[in-house]
Amino acid sequence: MDLQLTPEQIEIRDAARKFAQKEIAPVAAHFDETGEFPRETVMKMGQLGFMGIEIPEEYGGAGLDTVCYVLALEEISKADAAHGTIMSVNNSLVCHGLLKFGTEEQKRQWLAPVASGRYIGAYSLTEPMSGSDAGTMRSRAVRDGDYYVINGRKSWVSSGPVADVIILFTMTAPEKKHRGITAFIIDPRQPGFVLGKVEPKLGIRASATCEIVYEDYRCPVENRLGEEGEGFKIAMTILDAGRIGIAAQALGIAEAAYEASVKYCQEREAFGQKIGEFQGLQWMLADMKTRIEASRLLIYNAALAKERSKVTGERYTLEASMAKLYASETAMWVTTKAVQIHAGMGYSKEMPIERYFRDAKITEIYEGTSEIQRLIIARQILGELAK
Ligand SMILES: Cc1cc2nc3c(=O)[nH]c(=O)nc-3n(C[C@H](O)[C@H](O)[C@H](O)COP(=O)(O)OP(=O)(O)OC[C@H]3O[C@@H](n4cnc5c(N)ncnc54)[C@H](O)[C@@H]3O)c2cc1C
Numbered sequence: 001m002d003l004q005l006t007p008e009q010i011e012i013r014d015a016a017r018k019f020a021q022k023e024i025a026p027v028a029a030h031f032d033e034t035g036e037f038p039r040e041t042v043m044k045m046g047q048l049g050f051m052g053i054e055i056p057e058e059y060g061g062a063g064l065d066t067v068c069y070v071l072a073l074e075e076i077s078k079a080d081a082a083h084g085t086i087m088s089v090n091n092s093l094v095c096h097g098l099l100k101f102g103t104e105e106q107k108r109q110w111l112a113p114v115a116s117g118r119y120i121g122a123y124s125l126t127e128p129m130s131g132s133d134a135g136t137m138r139s140r141a142v143r144d145g146d147y148y149v150i151n152g153r154k155s156w157v158s159s160g161p162v163a164d165v166i167i168l169f170t171m172t173a174p175e176k177k178h179r180g181i182t183a184f185i186i187d188p189r190q191p192g193f194v195l196g197k198v199e200p201k202l203g204i205r206a207s208a209t210c211e212i213v214y215e216d217y218r219c220p221v222e223n224r225l226g227e228e229g230e231g232f233k234i235a236m237t238i239l240d241a242g243r244i245g246i247a248a249q250a251l252g253i254a255e256a257a258y259e260a261s262v263k264y265c266q267e268r269e270a271f272g273q274k275i276g277e278f279q280g281l282q283w284m285l286a287d288m289k290t291r292i293e294a295s296r297l298l299i300y301n302a303a304l305a306k307e308r309s310k311v312t313g314e315r316y317t318l319e320a321s322m323a324k325l326y327a328s329e330t331a332m333w334v335t336t337k338a339v340q341i342h343a344g345m346g347y348s349k350e351m352p353i354e355r356y357f358r359d360a361k362i363t364e365i366y367e368g369t370s371e372i373q374r375l376i377i378a379r380q381i382l383g384e385l386a387k
Pocket residue numbers: 089123124125126130131132133155156157158159201204209362365366367368369370371372375
């Protein structure tokens with residue numbers, strides 16, 4: 001694995017770091033507290049090219065590689081994980097999906113505005129009664145001439161309340177279970193699209209999340225993404241890319257908690273010495289740093305696998321799942337230790353440590369829980385034996 005960053009990769013990482021620390025970090029606590037969507041900073045992320053990093057310039061993107069994407073996403077998430085969620089959904093779940101599976105016309109109409117950050121994109125697979133097991137979804141799309149009539153309730157749509165376009169997965173042939181799922185590009189301005197309840201969340205509170213109800217929503221046939229029945233394959237292929245993004249988000253959260261912990265160990269005193277002189281805390285820092293660097297290597301490994309796949313077409317499911325599993329569990333572990341090191345101040349809203357702790361948890365849940373990642377990894381290792 002070649003870990004030497006190119007000048008271009010260093011440039012985007014530094015630009016993201018500067019922007020995130022100057023513009024996002026100072027407002028992160030406010031948006032966490034209010035749960036408002038940080039529209040202004042998200043718009044600026046679009047202007048800087050961060051909302052469609054890997055998308056070719058002809059479709060409105062920055063035309064950069066996956067390593068640039070993970071470097072930038074880590075920096076944004078280090079300042080605020082909620083901005084990381086918005087960026088990750090837009091880039092990996094929506095732009096990547098439209099680029100890979102969209103027709104030329106769909107790319108011109110939908111991808112270009114999302115990749116340039118003019119539109120905000122969302123991805124909608126989950127339903128109230130169907131999370132890890134997508135084959136049990138209850139929403140339906142029924143063909144009616146040149147349209148599909150869509151009915152049902154989707155849940156946990158990140159960026160849903162503010163989305164300008166949504167990739168929706170719904171059943172066209174329920175008897176076929178996951179092979180009966182079809183993907184559609186949804187325009188939320190059309191009749192039959194109803195925003196449901198906003199989800200009250202533990203963390204990433206500035207990333208708007210809601211339910212969406214479809215009531216005889218008429219989706220034109222030309223907005224079908226891929227063929228009928230291909231939706232599950234499309235959803236899973238998109239999630240391979242998404243999981244690399246979530247891993248980078250987790251790394252950013254862990255880094256922020258680790259750096260704050262080092263600083264606190266150097267400053268805080270107890271029993272007449274710096275708390276960093278206690279071996280118990282030194283070992284926590286040592287383990288934090290080791291796990292963070294191991295996560296980084298798995299993420300770069302997955303990013304390079306995705307780059308190779310642009311040439312070979314090969315999937316990088318195993319690399320993406322390993323990176324997501326390890327980095328998300330590292331983020332949760334590191335932020336838990338960071339609260340412990342900061343003790344009372346770690347529990348206080350006067351410092352960002354408790355926010356890092358709350359934000360870290362989601363990385364073990366969305367885009368496939370840790371249990372699902374282990375299942376995917378085992379299947380990759382054992383094939384049919386683990387099915
Ligand atoms: C803040 C937030 C944002 C989200 N954003 C989006 C989004 O933008 N789009 C979207 O489509 N979804 C989104 N989700 C949904 C998310 O992807 C699901 O919550 C997740 O996939 C798990 O589904 P579930 O919550 O229904 O849990 P369940 O599937 O009901 O799982 C419950 C428990 O059972 C375990 N489990 C399930 N199956 C197995 C198995 N086969 N083996 C072992 N253990 C298993 C799970 O790991 C978990 O511990 C979001 C969720 C949250 C909380």
